[in-house]
Amino acid sequence: MSDCLFCKIIAGEIPSNKVYEDDVCFAFYDIAPQAPTHFLVIPKEHISSVSAVNAENSAVVAHIFEVIAKLAAEKGMESYRVVSNIGEQAGQSVFHLHFHVLSGRDMTWPPG
Numbered sequence: 509m510s511d512c513l514f515c516k517i518i519a520g521e522i523p524s525n526k527v528y529e530d531d532v533c534f535a536f537y538d539i540a541p542q543a544p545t546h547f548l549v550i551p552k553e554h555i556s557s558v559s560a561v562n563a564e565n566s567a568v569v570a571h572i573f574e575v576i577a578k579l580a581a582e583k584g585m586e587s588y589r590v591v592s593n594i595g596e597q598a599g600q601s602v603f604h605l606h607f608h609v610l611s612g613r614d615m616t617w618p619p620g
């Protein structure tokens with residue numbers, strides 16, 4: 509999608525600090541980290557949010573969770589949080605599906 513920030517990051521048109529990439533997904537460190545470790549995992553296919561996941565594209569989401577588990581294990585992350593904000597009221601600011609992976613500090617519940 510031509511005017512999507514994360515599609516531009518995937519295309520290399522906007523630089524990012526890459527964590528991982530394969531045919532299906534791309535992972536990179538968040539520009540404004542909310543924990544000592546904070547990276548985002550996104551599908552290469554433009555999907556606007558969890559609300560647009562369906563039977564045709566849900567395999568991408570399953571793959572992303574496999575990648576999150578692999579990256580967390582590689583980085584020695586024993587405790588971490590995976591977050592996806594859907595819609596502006598929940599805090600979504602970029603409308604390309606992304607999973608925040610946060611680790612390295614105590615976290616509170618419920619989230620703010």
Ligand code: 5GP
Nearest residue numbers: 524525536537538539540593599600601602
């Ligand atoms: P959301 O607010 O939609 O849940 O998450 C979007 C995330 O993207 C935010 O945590 C924000 O810091 C991050 N972000 C926004 N613009 C950029 C950018 O240009 N580069 C990187 N690496 N992260 C960004």
Ligand code: ZN
Nearest residue numbers: 512515554604
């Ligand atoms: Zn996009």
